[in-house]
Each structure stands twice: as structure tokens, then as C-alpha cells.
Amino acid sequence: MGRKDHKAIGVVVAMVLLFTACKKDGPNKACCTLPVHDSENVYVVCEGQYQVGDASLYLYNLKKDSVYGDIYKAVNGQALGDVFESMQLIGNNFFLCINNSNKVVVINRTTWALQGTINIPQPRYITAINDTMAYVSTLYSKNIYIINPQTLAIKTIITIPTKNAEGMLVYNNSVYTSSWDTSTKNIYSIDPASNNISQTIAVAGYAPQKILLDNEKKLWVLSGDAPENRVAAFTQVDPATGQILKSFTFPATANPTTVVMHNDTLYFIEADYNGGTQYNGVYRMNIHDASLPAQAFIPAQQNQYFYALDIDPLGNIYVGDPKGFSQNGTVYIYHTDGTLYRQFNVGKGPGHFVFDFTN
Amino acid sequence: MVCSSIYKHVVTTAMLCTLACAGYGQKADTLKPVMIHASKAPLPPVSIICTIAPGQKIISIDSITLQQYQYQTLANVLAQQVPVFVKSYGFNSLATLSFRGASAAQSSVLWNGVPIQSAALGVTDVSLLPVSLLDKVDVVYGGSSALLGSGNVGGALLLQNNAPVFDTAHRSLSVSGSAGSFSQYTGALKMAFNNKKWYFSFNGYGQYAKDNFQYTDLLGVKQDTRNAALSGGGAIAQAAYKFADKNVIRLLAWYQYNDRDIPAALFETSSQKNSISSSLRTLLQWDKEVGSNKWYIKSSLIRDQLVYNDAPTLQHSNNTTYQYYQELGWQRHINEHSQWLIFVPTQISWMKTQLDTLTRSIFKTAIAGAYQAHFFNNKLNVAINARGEVVNQSSFLLPGVDASYQLARWLSLRGNVQRTYRTPTLDELYYVPGGNTALKPERGWNEDAGYNVKIGNGAVVFHHDLSAFNRNIKDWILWFGGAIWTPHNIAEVHSRGVETQNELLWTVHKFIFHVSVNTSYTVATTVTSYIPNDGSIGKQIPYTPLYNGQANIGFTFKNLYVNYNHTYTGYRYITTDESEYLSPYQTGNLQLMYSIRAVHPVQLLLQCNNIWNNHYAIVSYRPMPGINYVIGLKFAILQ
Numbered sequence: 002m003g004r005k006d007h008k009a010i011g012v013v014v015a016m017v018l019l020f021t022a023c024k025k026d027g028p029n030k031a032c033c034t035l036p037v038h039d040s041e042n043v044y045v046v047c048e049g050q051y052q053v054g055d056a057s058l059y060l061y062n063l064k065k066d067s068v069y070g071d072i073y074k075a076v077n078g079q080a081l082g083d084v085f086e087s088m089q090l091i092g093n094n095f096f097l098c099i100n101n102s103n104k105v106v107v108i109n110r111t112t113w114a115l116q117g118t119i120n121i122p123q124p125r126y127i128t129a130i131n132d133t134m135a136y137v138s139t140l141y142s143k144n145i146y147i148i149n150p151q152t153l154a155i156k157t158i159i160t161i162p163t164k165n166a167e168g169m170l171v172y173n174n175s176v177y178t179s180s181w182d183t184s185t186k187n188i189y190s191i192d193p194a195s196n197n198i199s200q201t202i203a204v205a206g207y208a209p210q211k212i213l214l215d216n217e218k219k220l221w222v223l224s225g226d227a228p229e230n231r232v233a234a235f236t237q238v239d240p241a242t243g244q245i246l247k248s249f250t251f252p253a254t255a256n257p258t259t260v261v262m263h264n265d266t267l268y269f270i271e272a273d274y275n276g277g278t279q280y281n282g283v284y285r286m287n288i289h290d291a292s293l294p295a296q297a298f299i300p301a302q303q304n305q306y307f308y309a310l311d312i313d314p315l316g317n318i319y320v321g322d323p324k325g326f327s328q329n330g331t332v333y334i335y336h337t338d339g340t341l342y343r344q345f346n347v348g349k350g351p352g353h354f355v356f357d358f359t360n
Numbered sequence: 361m362v363c364s365s366i367y368k369h370v371v372t373t374a375m376l377c378t379l380a381c382a383g384y385g386q387k388a389d390t391l392k393p394v395m396i397h398a399s400k401a402p403l404p405p406v407s408i409i410c411t412i413a414p415g416q417k418i419i420s421i422d423s424i425t426l427q428q429y430q431y432q433t434l435a436n437v438l439a440q441q442v443p444v445f446v447k448s449y450g451f452n453s454l455a456t457l458s459f460r461g462a463s464a465a466q467s468s469v470l471w472n473g474v475p476i477q478s479a480a481l482g483v484t485d486v487s488l489l490p491v492s493l494l495d496k497v498d499v500v501y502g503g504s505s506a507l508l509g510s511g512n513v514g515g516a517l518l519l520q521n522n523a524p525v526f527d528t529a530h531r532s533l534s535v536s537g538s539a540g541s542f543s544q545y546t547g548a549l550k551m552a553f554n555n556k557k558w559y560f561s562f563n564g565y566g567q568y569a570k571d572n573f574q575y576t577d578l579l580g581v582k583q584d585t586r587n588a589a590l591s592g593g594g595a596i597a598q599a600a601y602k603f604a605d606k607n608v609i610r611l612l613a614w615y616q617y618n619d620r621d622i623p624a625a626l627f628e629t630s631s632q633k634n635s636i637s638s639s640l641r642t643l644l645q646w647d648k649e650v651g652s653n654k655w656y657i658k659s660s661l662i663r664d665q666l667v668y669n670d671a672p673t674l675q676h677s678n679n680t681t682y683q684y685y686q687e688l689g690w691q692r693h694i695n696e697h698s699q700w701l702i703f704v705p706t707q708i709s710w711m712k713t714q715l716d717t718l719t720r721s722i723f724k725t726a727i728a729g730a731y732q733a734h735f736f737n738n739k740l741n742v743a744i745n746a747r748g749e750v751v752n753q754s755s756f757l758l759p760g761v762d763a764s765y766q767l768a769r770w771l772s773l774r775g776n777v778q779r780t781y782r783t784p785t786l787d788e789l790y791y792v793p794g795g796n797t798a799l800k801p802e803r804g805w806n807e808d809a810g811y812n813v814k815i816g817n818g819a820v821v822f823h824h825d826l827s828a829f830n831r832n833i834k835d836w837i838l839w840f841g842g843a844i845w846t847p848h849n850i851a852e853v854h855s856r857g858v859e860t861q862n863e864l865l866w867t868v869h870k871f872i873f874h875v876s877v878n879t880s881y882t883v884a885t886t887v888t889s890y891i892p893n894d895g896s897i898g899k900q901i902p903y904t905p906l907y908n909g910q911a912n913i914g915f916t917f918k919n920l921y922v923n924y925n926h927t928y929t930g931y932r933y934i935t936t937d938e939s940e941y942l943s944p945y946q947t948g949n950l951q952l953m954y955s956i957r958a959v960h961p962v963q964l965l966l967q968c969n970n971i972w973n974n975h976y977a978i979v980s981y982r983p984m985p986g987i988n989y990v991i992g993l994k995f996a997i998l999q
Contacts, residue, residue, distance in 0.1 A: 027931050028933070053981070055940055079578055080578065083627040102628060164674075274841055275798065276846075324893070324894065327838065327936045328894075328936045329937055
């Protein structure tokens with residue numbers, strides 16, 4: 002080798018040394034002790050990324066300001082599945098609707114141990130009628146499944162005229178059922194004794210999705226599907242007569258996605274998936290207000306939208322930010338006046354909250 | 361079992377040591393130069409980048425490697441032989457490319473110089489690119505938007521068919537077929553004939569597979585994969601006419617049809633999903649060379665249709681996109697030391713959106729040029745290039761410079777700096793619901809440098825190549841959402857890393873032994889974000905393994921070729937904040953090829969994939985098969 006070759010070797014060695022510092026591969030694996038059941042538990046239903054199978058159940062304790070997740074996987078050693086849509090406490094068990102895994106998972110309220118699984122296609126929401134009967138609404142079909150929450154057996158299936166049974170409300174011996182179908186404005190009152198539709202009520206907008214009861218015993222229905230060009234609306238209905246008392250139509254570009262009732266006030270989320278700030282945030286309106294609120298009570302920032310909303314028995318307002326479902330979400334807790342109280346991180350796509358404040 | 365485990369560890373350790381020491385590299389050359397039956401047909405000068413970008417890293421997949429995988433798709437070749445991450449959603453399922461931490465839409469695929477990524481999605485499913493239809497495959501690393509256009513951010517795959525030859529009357533005809541595990545069957549026909557004026561060629565294939573392999577479900581129970589059948593076929597036909605010497609017009613047509621069932625993911629109880637895709641790609645090209653000038657015109661029309669059905673979820677979509685591409689070019693050799701190239705590419709892509717039935721389109725036109733010169737006795741080779749492009753109402757200037765220098769007889773250096781960008785696709789802009797017309801193009805700079813060492817030219821030849829790269833992309837596009845998915849610009853992503861290629865050839869009598877190790881180390885992290893409280897800052901981009909590598913060891917003896925291939929893929933995060941991940945996986949693959957030289961030569965091929973029967977998934981909850989085989993036979997009727 003000549004002198005030039007030695008120089009060249011020097012260059013090679015220098016470049017090799019330049020790139021010897023590599024990063025350690027692999028995640029930081031955190032672990033923590035499984036909590037014990039306590040009062041003031043807030044469960045966060047983390048939907049997960051669609052078609053990724055990373056749904057999870059997070060447990061936040063308001064009293065201790067501690068968060069644990071995924072509690073289902075930690076206790077039962079298996080993943081929940083794909084798209085955790087909702088959770089309902091019936092008796093001493095939680096019923097978890099895992100939408101795209103076509104199952105309802107049942108776990109114990111205090112140990113979170115798996116009690117059983119009910120195979121139901123595309124389950125969305127569960128409403129208990131009594132100790133031995135609960136309705137399960139489903140997506141893409143006209144079916145509502147009736148299960149026995151004690152035996153975990155499917156008792157029967159009833160069919161409604163339109164598909165996508167969604168939110169349900171039990172009131173005065175009737176099960177009011179919405180049908181999140183862009184072709185209909187109807188909600189149905191089903192008699193749980195016969196499982197037949199006893200009344201059909203047309204509301205102000207297409208695609209009814211949520212039904213709530215205010216403190217004056219009137220129904221409030223949220224309808225609409227903005228991405229499918231169905232303008233959203235609130236409709237107040239007298240359940241005794243089926244008459245529409247009043248309605249509020251949203252602007253065409255507004256996309257209200259969820260609503261909860263707290264005494265005489267509606268709290269709802271409007272979401273802008275394109276990252277804008279108009280019609281984006283948490284809104285509230287009194288049931289006696291004459292118009293929809295123009296300004297957000299808790300505005301979302303640019304490139305942010307909220308996905309989950311509820312109010313605990315103490316009046317705290319919980320808001321879930323899914324951060325685009327591509328990373329862990331954040332839950333914000335606000336006081337009634339809209340000031341931020343606390344925040345904590347949860348799994349992918351926080352979509353619902355379930356409060357279990359008793360010990 | 362113990363032996364296999366030890367062996368795996370030895371191989372993995374060897375690969376990782378190579379990586380940790382980072383003393384090796386990737387080479388702008390072939391992967392394995394040994395051949396037992398290589399195509400001798402000349403290649404067309406379609407890959408401009410190969411002739412006028414001396415500092416660009418380009419890997420040519422040699423013909424013997426393509427022969428090894430002739431009954432499979434490019435997804436398998438790339439996953440097992442090239443340091444690029446292939447994101448495969450399962451066996452024979454959708455597979456996309458990720459070069460150097462770039463997204464699938466930032467990795468362009470060109471067929472004879474024409475971009476063929478889906479106009480709607482901006483990606484190419486490499487599992488639908490059968491090796492048997494192609495004659496040459498080059499892999500370009502790093503951005504070269506000035507020469508290759510929008511979308512060439514991380515790298516590019518260049519697919520070519522043989523150029524026409526017009527020497528004397530010649531005919532070739534071969535038939536081949538294969539059978540494999542999970543009821544896989546393929547059949548192929550290749551033919552070409554020419555005289556002094558005309559040239560015709562035809563490459564066709566058909567395939568069927570049940571793909572009903574066994575996997576272990578989440579409860580640990582073994583299950584047979586259902587709803588996974590694949591059937592399809594396709595052909596590339598070429599006709600060429602020679603007006604005079606170096607004055608040739610040719611027409612190519614590529615049609616392909618695939619009917620693919622999509623099996624259930626582990627979290628699903630069953631699946632009835634199905635996708636049917638069909639593509640027709642045509643190319644009319646005229647090349648004329650007079651003295652030191654060469655002119656060419658390309659005109660291409662592509663129609664892609666994708667029909668998706670999922671009866672239980674009432675999902676049905678039928679999307680058809682069209683792309684028209686033309687390019688006019690003039691290349692001039694000024695003298696023996698320098699040349700320049702100027703060309704004008706134009707691309708129009710359009711589709712009808714399903715819900716609002718409006719026709720949406722993207723119009724791109726550009727003027728691009730490159731100048732290349734040699735200095736110091738051809739030791740220094742420098743090229744500058746630039747592209748001015750108009751996309752709908754916006755315009756961009758994309759400059760670049762690259763160079764190589766022969767520092768010693770056995771050592772050369774290279775470097776490349778390019779501005780790079782990607783314009784949003786039709787779906788990103790107009791998909792209903794979710795399209796975002798406010799999206800900005802991704803843009804940034806790509807820099808890479810490396811060296812190449814080649815020692816020995818007798819019985820022992822050692823070859824080593826290393827590349828280091830750095831890339832900053834602003835306004836990176838990611839799809840976010842729950843019920844509705846919408847693409848957003850997420851500020852800035854910084855990618856950097858090192859790739860190596862190492863190869864030892866040792867000839868002993870009639871044996872040629874080969875050992876090679878390819879490695880890549882890629883850090884691709886979010887730097888800044890427009891999302892409030894974004895947890896992805898400083899975290900690795902999803903599905904970008906930090907470590908990735910392949911090793912080959914084997915020999916050629918007369919007409920026998922034997923190779924053992926081992927791959928390693930490190931952790932892949934599946935969320936932007938690194939909160940979820942997939943574990944590393946390794947596969948071992950054995951390839952054997954034997955040619956019988958006779959009046960009608962016969963080639964026998966045996967391939968055994970995942971020989972250690974590892975359980976792994978490249979994408980979460982999409983299991984890959986255990987050990988599986990392919991046996992193929994090729995019979996040359998005319999040659």
C-alpha cells in the first residue's frame with residue numbers, strides 16, 4: 002500500500018468512529034402495582050385505533066389522583082380487542098362493548114377479572130332493563146340483542162325498521178332507541194315486556210344517535226352526521242305524548258359528536274377533524290335557552306378536537322383528547338366554571354367515562 | 361432445536377456486531393455478482409438517475425437474486441435482500457415500502473421511468489409486483505426529487521423491462537411453474553422474438569393460493585387462516601420498431617388483476633373482506649440518438665381500479681384513478697468528460713370521488729436539468745441538478761448536487777445533497793369523508809454521504825460500503841382520526857442513520873463461496889408538531905425499525921447455487937409516542953437453484969422460507985406463516 006492508501010484508511014477509520022454511537026433498541030417498559038378497588042373510581046374507555054386492536058381500559062382514582070392502565074390486560078393477561086366502544090355497570094359486573102371484535106366482555110366490578118364473553122356482532126351500547134334483561138345496540142344491522150346479564154346468554158334478537166341502533170334510554174317502562182342511520186329521523190319506543198315497538202317518533206334531524214332525559218322529564222335527542230351531509234339537530238320531545246316541544250338545528254359545518262345531561266344543562270362536543278377552531282370544543286346550553294351556544298365553553302385548540310365528555314357525581318367535567326388516535330390520549334378535568342382542575346394520560350382514543358364512586 | 365437457537369443467535373450477533381461497529385456500508389453495485397444463468401439482454405437507458413447522479417446510492421438487484429424469487433413478489437425480495445423495511449399486513453397481503461424512515465407515500469416506484477404509485481393513495485403495493493414480470497430492479501436510496509419528481513423522499517424502486525434488440529433473428533420461449541405450501545401455484549410464460557426491424561416480448565403469469573396457514577390465536581389455540589385466498593394474473597407485452605440505428609419506438613402494456621381475500625386480524629372473530637384490484641399501464645417511448653445527442657419522448661396512461669367489500673360492515677368502495685404521464689428529454693454528451701440532460705415531465709392524475717361524484721385532479725408539470733462532469737483524470741465526478749415544478753397553483757424549485765471521488769484504487773467516496781418534497785395525493789386532498797384540501801406539501805433536504813471499498817480481484821474479493829444519511833422534512837403528513845380519518849401536516853420529522861453492505865467472495869476451484877451482511881440503522885423522530893401537547897416529540901416514527909439487516913451465506917458450484925438468508929428486524933413502534941410496539945423478529949430462508957444445461961435448459965428451484973418456524977408479525981395482530989416451501993421448474997423451449 003502506498004501513502005495514498007494509508008490516507009484512505011485513515012478516512013475509513015474516521016468515518017467508522019463517527020458512526021459508532023448507536024441508540025439502544027426497544028421500548029422503556031414501565032410497570033406498576035395493580036391498584037385495589039376504591040371509591041371515586043373513574044374508568045376511561047379507550048377505544049383504540051381502528052384495525053389495530055389496541056383498545057384499553059384505564060382506571061383513574063379521583064381521590065388519590067392516580068391512574069392505571071391497561072387494567073383489563075394487567076388482570077386478565079390478554080388484550081381487549083379492537084374498538085372499545087362503551088362500558089356499562091350492571092349488578093356487580095362491567096359490560097364492555099368491543100365493537101370491531103364482535104364481543105361483549107364481562108368483568109367483575111372490584112377485581113376486574115374476566116367473567117365471560119358474549120359474542121355479538123358490532124356491539125355499541127348496553128342498557129340494563131332489569132336484573133335479567135339488558136339491550137345491546139349494534140352497528141350495521143337492524144338488530145338489538147337482548148341478553149341476560151346474569152347468565153351472559155343471548156335471550157333474543159329484536160329488529161327495528163332502520164339500521165345502526167345506537168344510544169338508548171330506559172324511562173317509564175319504555176326503552177327509547179335511536180337509530181344512527183342517515184336515512185331516518187325516527188327514534189323508537191320499545192316495550193321491554195313484549196320487546197315490540199310501541200311508538201315511533203320523528204325528530205328534527207336525520208341520524209338520531211343519543212337520547213337523554215332532562216330534570217323536567219323531557220327527552221333530548223341529538224341527531225346528525227355531518228361527514229355524511231346530515232345536518233345535526235337537538236330535539237326536545239315529550240315522552241308522554243311523543244310531541245316535539247322544540248328543536249335546534251346546528252350550522253351545516255358543525256359536527257356535534259356526543260352529549261351528556263347534567264341537571265338542566267346539556268354539555269356537548271363539537272369536533273372539527275380538519276384542525277380548525279370554529280365549532281370545535283365543549284359547549285353547554287341550558288334546556289331553556291332559546292338558541293344554541295355561539296361560543297365554546299371549553300374551546301379546542303387548533304389541530305385538536307375532543308372525543309369524550311362526561312360529568313362525575315361531584316360535578317367535575319371530564320374531557321378526552323384522543324390526539325388523533327395515533328398516540329396515548331389525555332383526559333382533562335375541569336371545574337364547573339371551566340377552569341382546568343387536573344389532567345392525566347390514558348390509552349388510545351379516550352371515548353367514554355364510567356363513574357363508580359361507591360366503595 | 362437447541363442447535364437452531366444457537367445458530368440464530370450466532371447469525372444475529374454477527375449482524376448486530378457489524379451494526380454496532382458501524383464499520384460497513386452499502387454499495388452502489390450488485391448484491392451478488394455470481395450468476396449461473398443471467399439475462400444478457402441489454403438494459404434500456406430509462407433510469408436517468410443511474411447515468412447522471414454519481415453521488416446517489418443505487419443498489420441493483422442482480423439477475424440471480426431475481427431468479428431466486430421468480431415465483432414470488434418484490435415484497436419478498438426486498439424484505440429478504442435489501443435494507444429497506446417492507447410493511448407487510450400478512451402473507452401475500454398489502455405490503456408497502458419504507459426507505460430510511462420515510463413513509464410509504466414518500467417512497468416512489470417507477471416502471472421504465474414512469475411513476476406508478478397509486479394516484480389516490482400515493483403508495484405502491486409491492487406484494488402485487490411479481491418478479492417474473494420484471495427484468496431489472498434498482499433501488500435508489502435517498503431523495504432525488506430533481507430527477508425523479510414528487511414523492512421521492514426516502515428512496516425509489518426502479519423497475520425495468522429488457523430493451524428491444526434488433527441484431528439478428530432470434531427467438532426465446534420459456535415456461536415455468538411452481539407449487540408451494542398453503543396451495544400456492546404459479547405459472548409463467550416468457551417469450552421474445554425479433555428480426556432486424558421488429559422486436560416483440562411477452563411476460564405473463566397466473567397465480568392461485570389458499571394461504572390457509574396455521575397460526576396461534578390470542579388464547580394460544582392453533583387456527584387455520586380463513587378468507588385468505590389470492591388469485592390473479594398479469595402480463596407485460598412489448599412491441600418495438602427500429603426506424604434506423606439508435607432510432608427506436610416501443611410500446612409496452614402491463615395489465616394485472618388480483619382478487620384477494622383479507623383474513624381476520626387476531627382481534628377479529630372472522631372476516632369477509634375482499635379487495636379486487638386491476639391495473640392497466642401503457643407506455644409509448646421513442647428514443648433517437650444522433651452523434652452526441654439523444655432525444656426521447658415518453659407517454660404513459662395508467663388506470664388503477666380498487667374494489668373493496670366487507671359485507672358485515674356494509675363497506676363497499678369502488679375507486680378508479682387515472683394518470684397520464686409524459687416526458688420529453690434531451691441528453692447531450694458535450695465531450696468525453698461532461699454531459700447534460702434537460703427534460704420536461706408532465707403528470708395529470710384524476711379520479712371521481714365516490715360520495716360527491718366530482719372529478720378531482722392534480723396537474724404537475726416541470727422542467728428539470730442536470731449537468732455532470734469528470735475532473736482529475738475521471739477521479740472526481742460531479743453533477744448538479746435542478747427542477748422547477750408547478751403543481752396546480754403552487755410552484756417549487758428543487759436543486760441538488762452530488763459527487764463521487766476515487767480516493768484510491770480500492771476506495772471511493774460519494775456525497776449527495778438534494779431538496780426533496782412530496783405533494784399531497786388525491787385521497788389526502790379530496791377523499792370523502794376526511795380529505796383535507798388545506799394540506800401543504802411535505803418538503804425538506806436530504807443529505808447523504810458514504811464510501812465504497814473493494815479489495816482483491818482474484819480468488820478473494822471483499823467489498824464494503826457505508827452510507828450515512830440525514831433528512832429533515834417539514835409538514836410531514838399523517839392521518840389522524842377516530843370515526844373520520846383526516847390527513848394533517850405535523851410539523852417536522854428528522855431522519856438519520858447508517859447503512860452498510862458487506863460482501864466476501866472466495867473462489868476455490870469450481871466453488872464460489874459468498875458471505876454478505878447488509879445492515880441499516882435508522883432514527884426517525886418527530887422534532888416539532890402542530891398538535892397541542894403532542895407526545896410524539898423526540899419519538900420514533902411508527903413502523904420504522906431502528907435496526908434492520910440481512911445476511912446471506914452460500915456457494916455456487918458449477919450449475920448449483922445454494923444460499924442461506926437470514927433477516928433481522930428490530931422493534932417497531934406502532935404509535936407516534938412509542939407507547940406501543942412490536943417485538944423484533946428474525947427469519948431464516950434457504951434457497952437452492954440448479955440448472956441443467958441441455959438443448960432445452962431446465963432450471964429447478966427450491967425455496968424454504970422461515971426455516972426456523974418463527975412466530976412473528978410485521979404489523980400488529982397480522983400473523984405471518986411458519987415454515988413454508990416453494991418448488992419451481994423452468995423449461996426453456998427456445999433460447
